[in-house]
Amino acid sequence: MLKRNLLANYLGQGWIALMGFAFIPLYIRFIGIEAYGLIGLFAVVTAWLSLLDMGMTPTLAREMARFTGGEHTATSIRDLLRTIETIALMIAILFAGVIALSSQWLANSWLRAEELPVAVVAQAFSIMGMVTALRFIEGLYRSSIVGLQRQVLFNTINGVMATLRGFGAVAILAWVSPTIQAFFLWQGLISIATLSILAFTIYNILPRGKRPGRFSWLVLRNVWQFAGGMMGITFLALLLTKIDKILLARLLTLTNYGYYTLAASVAGALYMLVSPITQAWFPRLTQLYATQDSPGLIRTYHQGAQLVTVTLGSTALVLIVFSETFLQLWTQNPELVKNTAPLLRLLVLGNLLNGLMWIPYQTQLAHGWTKLTVCINIVSVLLIVPAIFWATPRYGAVGAAWVWVSLNLGYVLIGIHFMYRRILKTEKWRWYRQDVLYPLLAALAVATTIGWILPDWVEILPQLATLTVASICTFTATVLAANRVRERAWLIILNFLTFSTPKCIRK
Numbered sequence: 011m012l013k014r015n016l017l018a019n020y021l022g023q024g025w026i027a028l029m030g031f032a033f034i035p036l037y038i039r040f041i042g043i044e045a046y047g048l049i050g051l052f053a054v055v056t057a058w059l060s061l062l063d064m065g066m067t068p069t070l071a072r073e074m075a076r077f078t079g080g081e082h083t084a085t086s087i088r089d090l091l092r093t094i095e096t097i098a099l100m101i102a103i104l105f106a107g108v109i110a111l112s113s114q115w116l117a118n119s120w121l122r123a124e125e126l127p128v129a130v131v132a133q134a135f136s137i138m139g140m141v142t143a144l145r146f147i148e149g150l151y152r153s154s155i156v157g158l159q160r161q162v163l164f165n166t167i168n169g170v171m172a173t174l175r176g177f178g179a180v181a182i183l184a185w186v187s188p189t190i191q192a193f194f195l196w197q198g199l200i201s202i203a204t205l206s207i208l209a210f211t212i213y214n215i216l217p218r219g220k221r222p223g224r225f226s227w228l229v230l231r232n233v234w235q236f237a238g239g240m241m242g243i244t245f246l247a248l249l250l251t252k253i254d255k256i257l258l259a260r261l262l263t264l265t266n267y268g269y270y271t272l273a274a275s276v277a278g279a280l281y282m283l284v285s286p287i288t289q290a291w292f293p294r295l296t297q298l299y300a301t302q303d304s305p306g307l308i309r310t311y312h313q314g315a316q317l318v319t320v321t322l323g324s325t326a327l328v329l330i331v332f333s334e335t336f337l338q339l340w341t342q343n344p345e346l347v348k349n350t351a352p353l354l355r356l357l358v359l360g361n362l363l364n365g366l367m368w369i370p371y372q373t374q375l376a377h378g379w380t381k382l383t384v385c386i387n388i389v390s391v392l393l394i395v396p397a398i399f400w401a402t403p404r405y406g407a408v409g410a411a412w413v414w415v416s417l418n419l420g421y422v423l424i425g426i427h428f429m430y431r432r433i434l435k436t437e438k439w440r441w442y443r444q445d446v447l448y449p450l451l452a453a454l455a456v457a458t459t460i461g462w463i464l465p466d467w468v469e470i471l472p473q474l475a476t477l478t479v480a481s482i483c484t485f486t487a488t489v490l491a492a493n494r495v496r497e498r499a500w501l502i503i504l505n506f507l508t509f510s511t512p513k514c515i516r517k
Contacts (some may be wrong), residue, residue, distance in 0.1 A: 025169045027282045029176035034275065035341045040183040043268035043346075044125050045134075045190040048256070048273025052138050052194070067153045070094055074157025075293040076300070088216060088223030091154065096225050098150055102143035109139025123281070126264070137194040144201035158215060161291050167211065171204045198462065258402065258410060269349040270407045276329070276337075276350075277357035282363045283321045287314055288372050294463045296374035307373075308437060314369040315445040316492040324485040326362035327453045330355050331461040332477060339473040356411035363418035366446055370429055377433055386425045390417055400506035423448075444493055452491035 038046050070090065077087045108115075113135035155164040164238045175197065182196045248383075258267055291314040298307040329336060333354045337347040374382060394417050401409030448495035460480045467473050489495055 012088055021165060021169075024282070026172040028278050029172040031275065031279055033176050033180050034272070035343070036180050037183070038268075038272075038341075038343075038346070039452075040180075040188040041190055041193065042125065042458055043272075044264045046135050047140075047268035047271055048126075048131065049193070050275065052142070055313045067094075067149050071153035071157035071292075072296065074154050075159070075296050078158060078293070084217040085189065085221060085223070087218030088219050089226045090223075091150075091212070091216070092223035093225050093227075094150060095147075095341065098147050100264075102146050105146070109142070110136045113139070126190075131383060134194060137191060137198065141194055141198045141201055144198065147200065148205050148208060151205070151212050154212045155208070155215070156289050157293060160215060161289060162450060163211065163215075167204075167207055171200060171207070172396050173436050174203075175200045185269055202222045216441060229396040258407060262402075262407060266349075266407060269346070270353055270410075271347065273350045273353035273357050273411075276354055277361045278482055279327055280322055280329075280361045280365060283325060284318050287317050288319070288368050291369065292372045292376065299376045308434065310367065311373055311437065312440065313494050313498070314372075315366075315441060315448065316495045318365060318369055319446055319449045320485070320488045320492050320495050322362060322365045323450045324453045324457075324481070324488040326358050326365075327450075327457040328480050328484050329358045329478070331457045333358075335466070335473050335476055338468075339366065339470060339477065353407055353411050356408065356415055360411065360414035360418045363415070363422050367426065368398045369416075370426060370441075372430060373433065379433070382428055382432075386421070386428070390420070393417070449488045449492040449495075451486040453484050454481075456487040460484075 035048075037049065073082065073087065073090055076082060082090075092194075113132040114128075116135050117131035152164065155161070178200065179193055179196050182192050186192060258270055260369075262270065291310065294310055295307065298310060318423060333351045334347055337351055337354065338344070341347065371383060374380070397413045397416075398410050401413050403410070426441075427438070430441075457480060460476075460483060462477075464476050467476060489499055
């Protein structure tokens, strides 16, 4: 099941990433870089709203995984789902109303638009609030399906809806109305459809209980301790990952904010390489911890950690070395390349360091241990906020990007040690050497060597060939340097060759 879920996650999220990023140059062409800054702000607002679920969404995923292990009855899990649904619906309605009422103030006082009229920005905020509320409720059903390990179905639904979302947005902007309001309205229509499909799906997957699910304070109390820890983690994580975008929306012009958003969007795509792994690994880690299978837990932990380094590290280092080539090939806009490439390198490096911590973090959650992440993130918030206020006025968006790199370097070099003092006590140096250092050194050596050998092409086909060669060679080197991934890859190749060989030759 782990292999099937991982493959489904990569195929599904790979397609979603393609739909999300393939059309960004077209969005900018139709509505301009300043309006695209509002789309970036929309992603930030959507992330911040997840704070208001008070840890319920990750808790729901964990409890659904425990349900598959026999820890819940059909009635109790339906009660939990209905309880969280009720709370989420009230929060979503309240949030959409607050955003609509404050849209004029946000357009006038927070953003520094130079070309877009204030009325247009205010309308965009109102629609944005409605779409964000819908996305918030979608998250409950998404986490439920992931927790039940029905990830093939999950990715099929997501892939279809992402296709409608991306192609439809371009069609609306091209043939109906090239405005930011039209873009957000289309996103709202797709969210309504997605929400309906996900709700129907999860209620048909869950077995019927003795009675219909209902709101229950009792089931809420049973998960409140974990949910409270997750709420703290979510709040602090949002401060750490989104505070730069909130502050820069105020400190930069909307045009410069658009460049930063573009770089952050590309760098954020790296998480789509990690998310399929964590979605597949977290239920498995939780199950292994619940059954006290320590050898299996350690083995699964290192497999996941190395797989993250291989996929994330090889891609990130290619983007860092070939940032101009990638942006030019993708956008065909020299102005965008000039203003975005320096930011892209730094944000990719920061996200690479951050992604290395995802499997250790999922392992902590599998143990039900949230306190460490809360404590580390509190210290990080106390450092990052004043650092951004100091760096941004002096060095602009590049200064904020360097703050992000420094923060995540601290996680990898300092924060991880506290985890290994309590869980997986004998695995720290194996994680550093085999799971992180060896694969990254191999990827860095290959990517920089190719970047030094190959010239800077200006034609599309040579640029594409450069990125393809660099990606394949770097990925191969990273796989060879990661012992557990290498062994698994070799077994897959042998099985494929054995299956492909005619029986008469095998004999």
